[in-house]
Amino acid sequence: MKGKIKWIILAIIAILIVIVAVYVSINEAQLQYDIEEIKEYNYFALTQKSKYGVVDKNGNVIIEPNYTAIQIPNPSKPVFICISDYNEETQSYDTLVFNDKKERLFENYDSVQAIAINTNVEANPYEKSVLSYKKDGKYGLITLEGKEVTKAIYDDITSINSKEGTFLVKNGDYVGVINMKGKVIIKSNYETITSDNYYNEETKNKTAGFIVSKKTDEGFRYGYINYKGQVILDTEYTELERVTQIQNDNKPYFIAFKDGQAGLLRDKKIILNYEYQDIQYHSVNDVFIITRNGMQGAVNKDGTTILNPEYDSILFGGIYLNAVKGDETFIYDTNGNKIETENISLTKTENPNYYIAVDKNEIYTVVDANNNVLIDDNYTYIEYLTDDYFIVAKGSNNGIIDSKGNVVVDLKYTSIFKFNDTNLVQAEITNTKTIELYNIKMQKVASMNNATIKQYEPSSINENKYIMLASATGFEYYDVDGNKLQSQDIFKSNTLFAKKGDNNKWGFVDIEGNVKVEYQYDMVTDFNENGFAGIKLDGKWGVVNQNGEIICEPIYKINWIQPTFLGKYYRVNIWYDNARFSDDES
Secondary structure, eight states, X not given: OHHHHHHHHHHHHHHHHHHHHHHXXXXXXXXXXXXXXXXOOOEEEEEETTEEEEEETTSOEEEEEEESEEEOXXXXXXXXXXXXXXXXXXXXXXXXXXXXXXXBOOTTSSEEEEEEOXXXXXXXXXXXXXXXXXXXXXXXXXXXXXXBOSOSXXXXXXXXTTOTTEEEEEETTEEEEEETTOOEEEEEEESEEEEOOOOBTTTBTTTOOEEEEEEETTEEEEEEEOXXXXXXXXXXXXXXXXXXXXXXXXXXXXXXXXXXXXXXXXXXXXXXXXXXXXXXXXXXXXXXXEEETTEEEEEOTTOOEEEEEEESEXXXXXXXXXXXXXXXXXXXXXXXXXXXXXEEEEEEOSSTTOEEEXXXXXXXXXXXXXXXXXXXXXXXXXXXXXXTEEEEEETTEEEEEETTSOEEEEEEESEEEEOTTSSXXXXXXXXXXXXXXXXXXXXXXXXXSSOEEEEEOOOSSOSSOEEEEEOSSOEEEEOTTOOEEOHHHHOTTOSOEEEEOTTSOEEEEOTTOOEEEEEEESEEOOOOTTSEEEEEETTEEEEEETTSOEEEEEEEOOOOSSXXXXXXXXXXXXXXXXXXXXXXXX
């Protein structure tokens, strides 16, 4: 009998283990979600005389512009929310949802809307996978395909700043958090909830946690809940912030205040007690500046003292700490060792052979790892560029020198900087709006007055990154190394290509260079991924298709150097993710 009871107990334990494992697995699965990427833009807002509709990528009108506003939550999918009859007093309006066949969607709900987002990653203004709906005065979530994610049980649903796919839900006076799968991350027990704004390249904003608050008789008290919904810090702090510059998904650092005094925590562990007026993190040197009784000092991430709080101020000079006390400035390294030097700043470069030094007169030099001076010519600014080259300035004049101090690009530019993720240097002269490009050998490869410059990522019509240098009278293409390209080198799937003729007019040629549209225009654009190009004549723009046929005669006054067209419609705003097109004549 005893043996039988033993086996029964073991079986029960095994079942409980399985149940727990299944629960954990389901819970983890509900916490995982993917933010949809928009790989194809099929639909855009159309505006005519302050009314809105929808146009597709071929320039066909899908929804006539008869509405006060249009929401296109995901430009790759045919779901269009049409807003009309807005009442300014009650701030109420009617919404209708259509597909690309002009069929009504979601008719069994009182109101369906796209959920506006605010993120520093994308320009698309809405959640791309889910919509909010209203039923019997309450709100819920549905997918763009109409699948119900949550019942209509919330008083309100809004996005959380910089945390796409996660929503603030309100029940009565309190708020909580759910994700796009409907998983409750935080129950509605708090007065306020905000994202901690944590972000890294691998997990994006998914592992950002939440600063939560509750109101007490003494005022609001703040706490912290991680992205899994686990309470890390109870609501007992008068101020609380996550140190987001420190990249760690699971063991975050916090600067927390109790009774007006600041402390430092890592996860739940107290690194520094609550005895400071302020604590600030300096990411370049991985050091915290502490302030106590009006005096400043420094500690590392473990809370180990680097400098006692006995200085009027602590300033950073590259890898140096400048500790000011009265009229004296003492120089320390980030381990707290005092350094005897005339320099107040020493900055590492990507090349271990070079450091940028700045003296007390704010004159820049280049030194090696042993502090031997390599470049010293009274420069008011020096920045490491690449290989053995440096950007330098004397006053407002900028140029480039090599490691021996030789000038390789004259000091005549208003500004010089490396151009995005390329092997090019962009140099500008402001008064003539001149842009010049130099390659990594510091050879000039391009120059244009009254110019703008833009880099294009690979897309459906171009295989590689390229750069366009453009003015009101012409444009040129370059690869990331500064080699000049022709239209045929970039837009390999196109059949016609922009070309300037000997008469300084523009037209279009085929892949063999045969003229298909005569050189008669003051300016043109190349054909975009939707098969349309702009033609400019007498200060006005029109449109042609890939057959060279005129879709719209030049009737539009557009200030952009290189406008974009869909059929007869031109783009009227900047962000392609939230593009609006129009045929209004200005």
